[in-house]
Amino acid sequence: MANIRDVAKAAGVSVATVSRYLNNKGYISEEAKRVIAKAVEELNYQPSMIARSLSTKQSTFIGLIVPDIVNPFFPELARAIEDVALAYGYTLILCNSDEDLEKEINYVKTLQQKYVAGFIVASNHVEAEHYMGLDIPIVAIDRRIHSSIPYIATDNREGARIGTEHLLDSGCRNILCMRGPSGLGPADDRFAGFMDAVKGKNIETHIIECPFHFDIAETMVKKILQEVSIDGIFASSDVTAAGAMKAAYSAGIHVPNQLQIVGYDGTMLASQLTPGLTTVAQDLYRMGAMAARMLIELIKGQELTEREVLIPAELLIRQTTRSEA
Amino acid sequence: MANIRDVAKAAGVSVATVSRYLNNKGYISEEAKRVIAKAVEELNYQPSMIARSLSTKQSTFIGLIVPDIVNPFFPELARAIEDVALAYGYTLILCNSDEDLEKEINYVKTLQQKYVAGFIVASNHVEAEHYMGLDIPIVAIDRRIHSSIPYIATDNREGARIGTEHLLDSGCRNILCMRGPSGLGPADDRFAGFMDAVKGKNIETHIIECPFHFDIAETMVKKILQEVSIDGIFASSDVTAAGAMKAAYSAGIHVPNQLQIVGYDGTMLASQLTPGLTTVAQDLYRMGAMAARMLIELIKGQELTEREVLIPAELLIRQTTRSEA
DNA sequence: GTTCTATGTGGTACCGGTTACACATAATGA
DNA sequence: TCATTATGTGTAACCGGTACCACATAGAAC
Known part of the structure; x- marks a missing residue:
């Protein structure tokens, strides 16, 4: 591979001039531009980003x-x-x-x-x-x-509020909130948004803390479905919502007729599930x-x-x- | 940030010795090792990979x-x-x-x-x-x-053969093969594997070419389901299988009772669908x-x-x- | 005619490593 | 004892760019 000195030699100018040409910096005559461009072309020269980085202490x-x-x-x-x-x-x-x-x-x-x-x-x-x-x-x-x-x-809090409102608007009165790990900012915010939505509305709520993990979500929801009766789930991620859907399916509970579910994230997964998962989409x-x-x-x-x-x-x-x- | 010369100076040795120490190359006395290690520690020295790359023309x-x-x-x-x-x-x-x-x-x-x-x-x-x-x-x-x-x-051909065999073993006699774009190596191989499995077995087959795209798959399968009667689908990716599942759901066709589906890839998606998608898993x-x-x-x-x-x-x-x- | 500024170019130190080479010294072998 | 080898270390050129500085020239301003 040719280096900048080769180019300078071929063009009959100094390396400084070539460098200026390459970086569009300082004064260069049209003539110099022409002859350097030609040399660059002929030698198929590509500047080394490594050398540049070393010199400028910047990288790309x-x-x-x-x-x-x-x-x-x-x-x-x-x-x-x-x-x-x-x-x-x-x-x-x-x-x-x-x-x-x-x-x-x-x-x-x-x-x-x-x-x-x-x-x-x-x-x-x-x-x-x-x-x-x-x-x-x-x-x-x-x-x-x-x-x-x-x-x-x-805006996770507002997003979660909207998602939960939607469950309420759709008739749910007995809602399971699958909140994410507490201490985790976004999970806490979504939980807060859920609470914002249900507060003072005479809604029966059940709350579980569930990691963003499909299998765990499925297992937890399976158990919940045996214990309590719910008509809506607000999951704080699409993956956990998918787990919940599977749990409902196993339990013979029809979604959305008997149980409505809202996910969170708006990933591909949500759109590819059957039935399609209603979800609060982040604009990732x-x-x-x-x-x-x-x-x-x-x-x-x-x-x-x-x-x-x-x-x-x-x-x-x-x-x-x-x-x- | 300290450089190798700083370290050399601090340790009272030459840069060559420091370099040898850093790269475990050539002879170094225990004493030198000790004093260099100390200097490295004190200066919190980290060698610049950029400089190293420039010199060795290798990178990581x-x-x-x-x-x-x-x-x-x-x-x-x-x-x-x-x-x-x-x-x-x-x-x-x-x-x-x-x-x-x-x-x-x-x-x-x-x-x-x-x-x-x-x-x-x-x-x-x-x-x-x-x-x-x-x-x-x-x-x-x-x-x-x-x-x-x-x-x-x-081994896509063999994988597809196994997947298709499984449909056969499960009782399918009227199979739709959603093959991937022809000309694409893996798609061609999977299609060949499908053909290997059904050949000479008196199976009715329908073949469509479908890109690895959820929406397109759904649309195509919806159409097919209206036109012909099938009891099995071999999809050459999980995404297209998911599209097929959705199409079946819309058409009120029960999976797996009325229609069995096998996907390909073994991605997370397959396990997170409801019902769980039988698939030929690649060990990605x-x-x-x-x-x-x-x-x-x-x-x-x-x-x-x-x-x-x-x-x-x-x-x-x-x-x-x-x-x- | 000076001084100033804009334009254009080249020489070379520097970035921070590696490594060939020279040069010690100590240990080994004949 | 002397040659040879193993061990240990330092000097400096080099990798391929950048950019500071010096310097030259030409036109403008005064």
Whole structure:
């Protein structure tokens, strides 16, 4: 592979001039441009980003830390981030943290060594000291990690309220709320939204805490269905809603005739279930794209206009609920 | 951030000695090790991978090119690759090609500039010239891109045969085969496997070509169900099987009592549907992990023992089929 | 005719590692 | 005892860019 000195020699100019040409910086004559362009073409020259990074101490890598890309919530996010990153000339590095603090710290360390330009963190645990004092831009997604770190999320409380209202509007009076792990920001917010909706409305509620896990959700709901009688479920994720649907099916309970279900997330899964799952959709793509844009602004040293962004959720009514006239 | 010269100075040795220490190369006295370790510790020194890459012309980045990470097939693959990469000290770069040739070429070019150590390509189109003569190791996954490039895939033909046999064993005599896009290696193989299974068995077959897309699958199957009478469907992906399930539901056809369905892939989706989708599972994790291992061997300059690996598929029997005694 | 500014170019130190080579010294073997 | 080998360390060139600084020229301003 040709390097910048080869190009300079072929074009009969200095490396400084070539560098200026490549970066559109400083003064260059038209003649020089022409002759350099020709040399670049002929030698099929591609500048080494590594050398550039070493020199400028900047890179065009963005690190994305997610708990597990297999969780259907994250691919869409990753996709959006990658799209934006690509448009701005950045490359996305994917890291699965498994919610493991040590793994996460390690990633941060490794990527720092590789001069990443910034991080987007969609991680879910409490300790966040290792993100402080990093002098690398960070944007948090879905969950606030520290007041000093900009973050972007869905308006979970309002989303959950809307979803629950919809159950109420559809006639449910006896509702199971499958809340997510307490202590987890988004899960807490959704639970709060659920409570907002049912408060003072003479609704009988049952509340269980259930991790975002299909099998566990199925098992828990199976048990609940034997114990109490309910006509609606507000699940705080599509995956747990899917588990609930399966439990209902096993118990011979018809959805939505005997039991209505609302999920949360708006992932592909929700649309591909049968019957189609009514769900509170997060605009994951928008969230990811916005996070990426914010990060890139930070990388470029710009000030953010907003350091905290809440994206409204949208109710997608499908076949697990029946709106009443 | 401290650099290697700072460490050398602090330890009272030369940079060469520090470098040797860091890379476990050449002779170093115990005393030198001790004093360098101390300096590294004190300065919280982390070697710059960028500088190292520039010098050695090697990097610890692996590029993964997939059509779209949102397709549930790929996250598991990506996850496996990332796990193995991490274990060997590599970092994964995620690229979504959208099956777009130009985008793909661009990624290859960009990543080359960034000195990626190798590529894993799970891409789906025919032109592959741009991968040739790259002098960077490449491993193809799911689809053979060129005879010179090692590849790893599921034994799709045999998998499809097993899946179809299962429909036969379960009593189906009138089967719809939703084959994938013709010209696409895996889709062709699965179709061949289907044909292997039904050949000479006096089975009535209907064949439609259907992209791996939920909505399209649903629409196509809805139409088919009005036109012909079938008692089994072999879908060549879980997503299209899910579409078929929805179509059956809309048509009031009970699965599995009136219509049995077998999917393909073994993604999460299959297990989270209601009823649970019987499917031919690819061992995606194993596939990804093996691809990563192969790539790393290539990167290290080792010869591969096998340049083409077929991983057996496994039938997961769930509730969309009923095995008969 | 000076001074100033805009334009254009080149030389070279630097980013932070690796490594070939030179040069010690100690241990081993004949 | 001397040659040979194993062990240990340092100097400096190199990887391929960037960018500071010096310098040259031409036209404008005074």
